[in-house]
Amino acid sequence: MDSLITAAARALAAGDPLGALNRVALREDAAALALRGIAMAQLGDLPRAKALLRGAARAFGPREAVARARCVVAEAEVALASRDLNWPPAALAAARRTLEAHDDHHNAGHARLLEVRRLLLIGRLDDAERLLTEAAPMTLPPPLHAAQALIVAGIAMRRVRTQAAREALAMAASAAQRAGIAALSAEVESAAQLLAAPAARLIARGVERPLLLDEVEALLASPALIVDACRYVVRAKATSIELARRPVLFVLARALAQAWPGDTPRDALIERAFRISHADDTHRARLRVEIGRLRALIEPLARIDATQRGFALTPRAAQEVAVLARPVEEKHAALLAFLADGESWSSSALAIALGASQRTVQRALDALAAAGKAQSFGHGRARRWTTPPVPGFATTLLLPAPLPGD
Template sequence: EDHGDRVNAAHARHVEARRLLLLGRLDAAEEALGASGPAAALPPALQAVRGLAEAGIALRRLQAKAAREALAAAANAARRAGIPALIAEIGTAHLLLDAPAGRLITGGTARALSIEEVEALQATQALVVDACRHLVRGGERSISLATRPVLFALARALGEAWPEDVPRGALIARAFGSRLTDESHRARLRVEIGRLRAELQPVARVNATREGFLLVPRPAREVLVLARPEEEGHAAVLALLADGEPWSSSALALALGTSQRGVQRALEALAAAGKIQAYGQGRARRWTTPPMPGLATGLLLTGPWATG
């Protein structure tokens, strides 16, 4: 930019914004995009890339309307740029935006939710057990249990069963993964339920019943459980790989804020299931999702269409 090359400077900022977006630093990503100047002053290709980044930020913030508007602007810019790969990427983003964004579990039944419906849940007065972010939200109060997996497992089990109670044996199986129940398990359950009561006290009570425990929201309202569209043990890793870009295990660990060894175990499990693939060896090893079936990857290379 100091040399007057504003286009390359804007491109560098867009790359940085994408990195920040993948790391979950949405405000910083938005600031990086803003620093590249007004979109109208950029070439169509960069306008499309910027629109994709803006859509990603809006999507992470559960702002469905803003995400769709950004994708529409990106699609228009990509058509003007005439870059097939960019058009295809935006088309894929549209498909992802239209795909189920979550599942709503209430009263023992589940149904798929669109991104707009997930966004609407943010304004509900119901008690929401959010299995996507591992938190419990009641009104304006959110209680994170992201670092308390046992407590969240108990909260989710109680939320899914509401308005019924959950037997002690079922809670032990969900929280501790034990099929057999003895006095030590029951004692541990009492301790963890006590901790859960303390955490949820501002938004709900956990009452003991004859058979187990019952979640009682305060004030009186319904309980909803928001879950991922599919229960996948390594969903966060798959979500990052879904963009089609090759990732190293160290980069994935940095983006997820977890250990590299844990990420490697997840990658190996996903590869064994055929959900991802790897190439390269050692430090050069990269992971990505398989190519789209029935589509020659050469068609996604940047370049003009043959006009015949």
């Protein structure tokens, strides 16, 4: 490898893309194309970066398997940064195996971290943890150490393990400082801000207040009966009853929990659960059926008693009843939570992340755009959607995956 390529590579490792381009901007050999692609990615020109990296992969000969695999890893990182979740993960896994077979452990570790980041982004926490723990112990350079710690922190925050998240973020900050890369330090700081922002709302005894993530953790560890409107479950201590696929029953459970220790009128339950303003006998009959189904499901945790004007929730062991809700609730809130990360998303990537059809997501995006809550740029397959981050708005930390439809 010649001196210019070596110097450009060192500049990129130090987070100096302009210094790297000064050395290889006019060269068209495979190594220079790869370095130019990485430099353009660091500068934010992701389409140009992707084209250069693909050109570099084609330019490397069949005997240069390691160099081609490194190009695939770099292209996967660009795809992840541009939220191109349709980029084939199997290609990244194959590149990682190639690098491991040739003892390029650092780049193989980078490829594994990219795989884990993609799984974390789409909410597959179990798979992300498994892949992360399968990696052989090794000493990572500071940038990769920071990236790994950020992933560990992200998993811990979504598992609502606040102390573990803080420890991982401290490790990430230390590693980013050693790396001396400003963009990496900014990413760590952005992740740390999530711990200081409201993650949910508590609704209990007619009072609402925002909760930080550590307060959510304390609530979940308490003996209270909790109707979790972030993950659509009813829980108390170690018992959890999922209602994500029973939206009508969940609406009823939440209405009863919010009225506790009082009762909820029948007409109010009908209006909330069935979205009907004027109830008749058929609606009241349907309400009795749905209340019976809910009563059977949550029987281990609470009773539902009929009152003169409606129904009341009575916990069996808990002394308190609380509703855990998103910081802001509105139609398409889950979609806005993903857009609020400040990145540009394609409708297909959002469909993968949400576990919904692309057409459903597109209709929701059109509705948000008409309301001025989202904006797009580009056309056709290059169209991307974004919205500026809104202080206090919903985050993805407590969202399940796949998400139930809004």
